[in-house]
Amino acid sequence: MQGQVISVALERKETVVKHEAIAGFMEAMTMPYSVRDAKEISALQPGDLITSTLVVEDGGSAYLRDIRIVGDAPLEGPSAATTAAASSKLSDGPRAPNLLTGGDTTPDATFVDQDGKARDFASFRGSAVVVTFIYTKCPLPTFCPLMDRHFATLQARLAEHPSLKSVHLVTISFDPSTDTPEVLKRHATSVGADPTRWTFLTGDQADIEALAGRFGVFAMRAKDAADITHNLRTAIVDANGVFVKAYTGNDWTPEQLLADLTSLGR
Numbered sequence: 001m002q003g004q005v006i007s008v009a010l011e012r013k014e015t016v017v018k019h020e021a022i023a024g025f026m027e028a029m030t031m032p033y034s035v036r037d038a039k040e041i042s043a044l045q046p047g048d049l050i051t052s053t054l055v056v057e058d059g060g061s062a063y064l065r066d067i068r069i070v071g072d073a074p075l076e077g078p079s080a081a082t083t084a085a086a087s088s089k090l091s092d093g094p095r096a097p098n099l100l101t102g103g104d105t106t107p108d109a110t111f112v113d114q115d116g117k118a119r120d121f122a123s124f125r126g127s128a129v130v131v132t133f134i135y136t137k138c139p140l141p142t143f144c145p146l147m148d149r150h151f152a153t154l155q156a157r158l159a160e161h162p163s164l165k166s167v168h169l170v171t172i173s174f175d176p177s178t179d180t181p182e183v184l185k186r187h188a189t190s191v192g193a194d195p196t197r198w199t200f201l202t203g204d205q206a207d208i209e210a211l212a213g214r215f216g217v218f219a220m221r222a223k224d225a226a227d228i229t230h231n232l233r234t235a236i237v238d239a240n241g242v243f244v245k246a247y248t249g250n251d252w253t254p255e256q257l258l259a260d261l262t263s264l265g266r
């Protein structure tokens, strides 16, 4: 793996790395990776360019080893340019099999909402949907909790736009063993979700992984760890269930997404 260190959390033995595609295995993405020993990342600074080996064991446990600093570069801030660069890099890299692209019909699957009711993903058709994938125990403030904050902002802003009032927000957990409907219900309340506009889904692990994979979401649970190593993808699906576009990572803004939703209706 070749990438750039975004942040280092010694106490969690974790570093967030923005990395290039790993041919035949995963796309370019920014996500947290664990190491076996904090010493391996104690010398890393944000901005360092590194090479490393990603070890994936049976059962999905994953960690970095043989981390070597090969240079450094200024960190790019969250900006439209960064997002454009990241998404163009993504489209040039090897694609995960079955990754949805613009114009594809999103697959259906049955999940369970925060009230314990069965809910087909296709049941949201009729209104445009913004969908993201998280887990409620995520310890990284700039990952899943940021998606919740962005969705809360979107929920408020959508209500102000007459043409966007019917847009529905959907947050799907990729940690169904912890994120039961009861947990999601409490979580939804804590982030200020209005159940008429913002639905949380959980369900069967295999169904979730299948749908998440189509959206380019990659989640692995490290052995003996509560944390899940994962990336972020937030997508717009139109009222006909057609995939429009996805934002990679955490540097998109609610304003960008609102602008894209507005241009959908034209």
Ligand SMILES: [Cu+2]
Pocket: 134, 135, 138, 139, 140, 143, 144, 145, 230
């Ligand atoms: Cu997370």
